Amino acid sequence: MTRLSLSYPLVLLLCTIMLASSCGTNKNIPYFKDIPDSLYGSPKSIPSFAFKDPLIQANDILQISILTLDPQVNNILTAANSTSYAVQPGSANLPATASAVTGFLVDKNGMVELPVIGKIQVAGLTTAVARDTIHNKVAAFYKDPVVNVRFANFNITVLGEVARPATYVVPSEKVSILDAIGMAGDLTIFGKRENVLLIRDSMGAKQVVRFDLNSSSTLLSPYFYLRQGDVVYVEPNKSKVASTDAVRTRNLTLAASGISLLIVILTRL
Template identity: 50%
Template sequence: MTNNFKNNPPKARVWYIFSALLVTLLLGSCSVKNVVYFKDLPQDTLKVMKAAAAFSEPVIQSDDLLSITVQTLDPTTSSIANQTEAVQAVGASSASNVGNQVISGFLVDKNGFVHMTLLGKVKVAGLTTYQARELITEKAQEFYRDPTVQVRFANYKITVLGEVTRPATYTVPNEKVTVLDALGLAGDMTIYGQRENVLLIREENGQKAMVRLNLADSDLFQSPYYYLRQNDVIYVEPGKAKAATNNAARTQTFAIIGSALSLLIVLITRWR
């Protein structure tokens, strides 16, 4: 094969070298180093974080859907207070069921109230679920003896988009959700996702806040954005390897054209 290469005309050799370099660049465009999380952590020693990110409980807002249950010694009477309406959460998914979900709960109206049978209107906007539970328990004691009340978000949604296995809006069962939890629900990033430049979109005080997160750095655990809030959106941008993949057809076309030109040059050279 070496002798054949040496015997080829100079122009043909150039095309062979160009083709070899093109293949090498395509194969080497995606480094293993670029798909590793927290690559700053030492492999043979233990690193202890000085201070983890603080978690703050989310507060209830208008249009939230709450799961509220009142339990008493007589389940027949408590079922009256637990009557809810089914609401379809468009685009919401769970880890095992991707698609629209019908969720039952108490909808917080524009004025921040939930309307409960027998208990009446209860203002819960601005409260945490713990504070709302204490307030509803207080009101329930007017009608029931020793009631037990549970309050949690029924539509605590996180949206994950971009280079992940299952992009969707996910309804999570608890309020303490991290960036890693959200990516886990979405089946993790694909090999093409940029781990050093993950975009977090959050609505704060009626404005959109956008933050860049570096999942290749362990300082993420100390970030105030490590814990997510309701309606947060995570967008994983594609890297250069994705662009190369999308252009595979074009690259293949160029390779065919290059090969055809090389063959044409060889034929013309030999014909002369």
């Protein structure tokens, strides 16, 4: 009777600790857990931040295609558009042998230089406005030109607790924080979903903001849609930190062994 009264509280305490540690790590895993489960048959509209077209900046690389009625002119413009520029290593959706993108480099003054047409100011413009600006310039030289402008080096970097951390060159200008995480293969089980960090270059300074992916309020953030060169960092949670801490792991193992030994000794009294 004495053995049972001594050992039972210790066994109960050990089981409680183990149960708490196994359940406590699950509460922050789901995305948008504030959206109720009752929406299966009746969808609900959730407001989100409106997308704004990104602005062209110095050092961006633009793919500018100009088609005219003169095939010879088209060949000249196409050749100029094939200038190669190095991109950051590890661009995950480029072939393994690819190390450059082609296009026109926006110089430090915010201008691109086109054959025959000359230099055109494009910094601070969206690609749609830049297209119209270039079209007006080209129309002074050639009849009925067709102009298209897009980013050639729109890249996003995803680091930390994701399946495939890398720099991703994306073909679309409309990329959200969820798109970036999806390209990186989603967060690992150790990713801190309530504390995802975004780092952005802005006029020579660094802007930093954090997202809580457990909450649908993320959809309302003005930073929900990413910009060229953004860096997303997923912080590891306490479980990952503990699993990589050799000293703490050793201490926990010794403590568990000591408790087990104590239980064995008390049950044999």
